Amino acid sequence: MTVAFWCVLIAILLPYVCTVITRFGGGKFGLRENHDPRAFLDGLEGFGKRAHSAQLNGFEVAPAFAAAVIIAHIAGTASLVTINVLAVLFITSRLLYIICYLADWAILRTLVWSVGMALIAAFFFASI
Template identity: 75%
Template sequence: MTVALWCVLIAIFLPYLCTVIAKIGGRFGLRDNHDPRDFLESLDGFARRAHWAQLNSFEVTPAFAAAVIVAHLAGNAELVTINVLSVLFITSRLLYIICYLADWATLRSLVWFVGMGLIASFFFVSI
């Protein structure tokens, strides 16, 4: 299995890291799981930003996974290039989460654009 495919697995689990941060950082700490969606929507501050980072991570992961798969299937890109782009994407997502939690809105948006550019790069290197 390639580094890029391992990065897809990491990307799949990153939203759940944000979920744990949101639940622990909530008003009352960890809550029972009878109504977790309502609980997450009721958060504010740091915990709410962790929840929003979780939602964004769920949104972007399918695009990243598809880009990695397309790059592998196209066969035109060097494997090392695909692997490097994947590691850079995971790095950008970690930075994105940090920026979201720290409430650095402008930097967060810039990091988001970098991540989206990295996703597009998989297609360009596969041409």
């Protein structure tokens, strides 16, 4: 199992870290809210809403990252070191993205998101 494959698992799990932050970070989530969590999420504002948005973005980007890692491995033209470094950089960008989202640093968040997307593209260019 390569470092890049472990990074795919991390990318899959990172949105759930945001789920925990969303539900318990604001101190408002209890058993009553668990009966209708979507209504709870619809009513969020501020920090909780940003955590939920970061969660959704994580679910959106994880498949593209997983595909890029798998394709890079299958193509076999990029070195394993390159693939692993790109994967670790992507996970780092996702962690920074979550921090930026939670801190409400919108411009920096967009820049970090752009870096993450460029890293996904880099898997393909490294495999040419």
